[in-house]
Amino acid sequence: MSNVHQFNSKDLILEKSCDWISAIDRGLTDDEKEQFKLWMMQSTAHQDAIYELAQLWDELSVLNELSNLFPQHNSAKESKKKWMFSYSIAASLFAALMVCSYLLINLENGYNQELAKVNYTKIYKTKVGEQSTYVLPDGTIVQLNTNSLLEVAYSKGRRQLLLSRGEGRFNVAKDATRPFSVMAGDKSFTALGTVFNVQRNTSSDLELVVTEGKVMITDPSVAVDANDFKDYQLADNSTQKIRKINANIVISGEKAVIEQSVTKPITQLSMGDVQRDLAWQNGMLIFNGEQLSDALNEVSRYTSTRFELSSDALASIKVAGVFKAGDVEGLLESLHTNFSIEHERLGEHVVTLKHHTES
Structure with a gap:
């Protein structure tokens, strides 16, 4: 014994x-x-x-x-x-x-995981500036970024999610009998045993970062059943079956950018690239040479504050630094200290920015 x-x-x-x-x-x-x-x-x-x-x-x-x-x-x-x-x-x-x-x-409560996997539907959402983490019935972990809306529908043969807005990180529980797909805009991201991040900017502009395993990008009309799923797990972008359905395989450490519904060439990321793209998962924003206008657009995702820039020259200033998401005051202080950029509040939610030399 x-x-x-x-x-x-x-x-x-x-x-x-x-x-x-x-x-x-x-x-x-x-x-x-x-x-x-x-x-x-x-x-x-x-x-x-x-x-x-x-x-x-x-x-x-x-x-x-x-x-x-x-x-x-x-x-x-x-x-x-x-x-x-x-x-x-x-x-x-x-x-x-x-x-x-x-x-x-x-x-402790005698939970039946098999029953929970079937006919499970739920809507998860976050407010502006809010981030939340959820565990789905199969053990998949989902972390939603600011102002996100995710619909989950599990059935006996499929795990289907719809990211209507925002951004999410998906640590997918492995289940070879049920593909895991996240639909966002006019693309579908099917997990092949993975951890990945999807950001939806518009219905036709999306970003995918894979940090473990593989993800397949297809049109939403492409249905992936369990038999196909097993084949796709072994496939790469040169596989005839992948090319036939106009799919793209993105592997660990790679990023795919979709603009106007077109998947751009897949890029290999450095550790620094990954940290910048996924810093939101720690509640932070990292900039490394982005134009000020682009950086402020990213900051605006986490707050109701909107920024107005006094000139194109100001908008094109390149900025770098680590900021807490939603910390507008910290950002304004940094801009003043490092670039002599002054600000003025116009009402509760609008901030204008200009160089201190501007009249």
Whole structure:
């Protein structure tokens, strides 16, 4: 009977993993370290569950402690993933907390995950300046940015989402029997085992950033069933089947920009590019040489304040810096300090900007 622990269900292993991750985050005693090592040695399922949750948690204390306790656990796969999580510590920590709470509460209440997967529909939305994270019935984690609207419809054979406005990050639970597709404007983004970000600017202007796995871009009329889904997972942009449906495969570390319904050439991103594009997931905005007019348009997504610039020369000034999303006062102070740009408020929601030398 000494080996009964090896036959724990997946749910119980996840529950125990949540407990261990939480304990590691607060700090393990010497006795707890030994108990944890023994528990990890009992099963590869224990090890996989811990490292999967650690990647979601992404708290430096957890990752450092695991590295100290198991220095040999440094596979090429994890090295490849490591950079993907560096930009989202705060967001991932919150998401992992939600996953653990979700698992523990529903296990306690006898939650039936299979029933929840079928005929599940719900609308999620955020206000201007608001960001929220949700866990869907299949374990998919969705983080919505400011002023976003997402409709979710799960059925027995398909997971279909509609991003009517805004931006979302999707950490997709793997399910080879049910494709996961996000429709935005006149494009559809089908997950092939992934973490990806979709920003909808207009119905024909979209941006996709993939940080793990693959995403396939198609027209919404292209239906992807389970059999196709398996084939597409192994495909790339040169595959005949992909070319036949005019699709594009975007892989980890790449970005696709759709302008006027046309997918531009896919670009490879550096870590800095990813951090800038996805800084909103930590409630921040990062600029690195953007024109002031473009930077202010981005800031305006997070606040009711609108900006008026006194000249084209002012609009073309290139700016750089890290700002808290929605922090208009901090931005105005930075512009004054670094560029001698003064501001004047015209009513509650309009700010005019000009150089102090302008009359």
